[in-house]
Amino acid sequence: MANVKLRGIRKSYGKTEVIKGVDIDIKDGEFVVFVGPSGCGKSTLLRMIAGLEDITDGTLEIDGTRVNDLEPSKRGIAMVFQTYAIFPHMTVRENVAFGLTINKMKKAEKDAKVDDAARILQMEHLMDRRPSELSGGQRQRVAIGRAIVRDPKVFLFDEPLSNLDAALRMDMRMEIGKLHQDLGASMIYVTHDQVEAMTLADKIVVLKDGLVMQAGAPMELYHEPANLFVAGFLGAPSMNFLKVTVDEIGGDWVQVSSDALASVKVPNKGRAFTFGQTATLGIRPQYLTAAPDGQGMLNGKVILTERLGSETVVNLAVADGTTLIAAIAEDAVLVPGDDMAWTFDPAVAHAFPEVS
């Protein structure tokens, strides 16, 4: 177990820079998730921590030691790959023990560790099988077992669930979460799935184009997104954005309006607005509700309703042509074509000076 420190990490392939100066601190025992759209550099960053990619510039410390130039195996990390990367010609036991075998660990000690991992992952009955006889979830377990037996300081997961089907993905997600609780080890987890990020992480690092957009606790990022990108990336369904004009600027608030929206005063968390500029107002679908008579803040025409069971998702067309999404109670009866008034609590809306 150890902390990991990234300082000014950069990566270039020839003239193309893919990681553009990243600083991240990962505390001992923390579960950190790198999340972002494909091509944002999250996997590259993980592979640089693993030592599978060279670090072009910057410093990487694990447990207080600079490891930039250390071989992957000398960094005290273990990695679980997207394709599991377990060896098809070896049994489960041989796979799990692989790292210990090649490092010539004594058999008794090795067997004890492997049995321990098998017990933690509940795969004792699979130990003599070959990977071809295992399901996807079981293969993933083997890959995790191979990581556990090495007692790494840091676990690295590279999109470990993306090859599993939806139901299994949820099970494995919970198991990985539980594993983190049990082992208490530092874990770095890469995913493009914001649900995995929200559910697993102690800390989420949102990446885009090789830069950190925001890092922090999941709910902090959810409630206080630092910018439009983070606001739109986290949360499902994703946040609604309305183009608005800034009418008035106060100390910790800003008043905005648009063709579709009556004038509304929303909190401003220290962002720089100028009078009359075009800005973006963000409202989470969960906070958008049908308004009692005469109290609507905007009118929206129902285009489509999707019943998900626990809630109903409604697509709304508003006056300026934008489509908004509202997530409302599951028993609400709405018919496409209904023109209705909608409202939200301005305190939970977000104003961003940038326009998407």
Added chain:
Amino acid sequence: MAAINQDNRGLRLIVRYAVLTLIAIIFIFPVLFMVMSSFKPNLQLLRDTSSLRAFLPVGDISLDNYYDAFRRAPIGLFVFNSVLVTGVTVLLSLFFCSLAAFSFVYLNWKGRDLALTIIIATLIIPFETIAIPLLLFVSKLPWIGLEGIEIGWLDSYHVQIIPWIADGLTVFLFVQYFKDLPGELIEACRVEGASWWQIYVKVVMPLSGPVIATAAILKFLVMYNQYLWPLIVVQQETYRPVLVGLQYFFQLNITWGEIMAYLTIVTIPVLAIYLVLQRAFIASIASTGVKG
């Protein structure tokens, strides 16, 4: 409608089988001719070539040609030589060419791509063009033998083996195969602390069964069918391989029956290997598009 379709399918099947049978006949008849002729006396053999009798065991059938063939040439020695040279070359070739391919695919070194290009380019050079330079070269190379250092490799097993170990085709086959192995397997090995040698021995080679079979078979055929090279580098009977041994039968009173008997005998190892590895044979030829 259904009936017509049925008929159509039946007809198509008949045509297909007819074509396949014809092709099989074309390929099998020379072999059949060889085997049948090996049992016939010379005069009958020549007479039979004008009719279908050439392919049938009719007339004066005996094993005389085999007795005579064995009396004329040390066949056992020739077969032993060929099997030894072929076996050793195949094993060494698999080892060195797969190692070379491993470094081309997994290691990063300066000039790697250029080196691979050059190696693959050697595929288009016919052996005949380099035979003479190679002969001059090996005739001047030193070798540590039982009597100390000697100059010149002629008349030996190693002169038939060493020049054939490295070859572009085998390297190319391994390179293509290694490129298709999942890269994450190799990365997992590196994270686990395996050395390159361990990765080669414990992971890459155990997963390379199909390409090993392919490379071995193709190499086996090349080596067992060696003629030109041993003909020019081996003068002594002691090291002579089977096909060069055929010369014995063209020296005095040529007896076609004996030649056919000899060829039948030297075909046996190839057939045996073919029968054992039939599946791999077909797969390898299908996968490389190389003719056997």
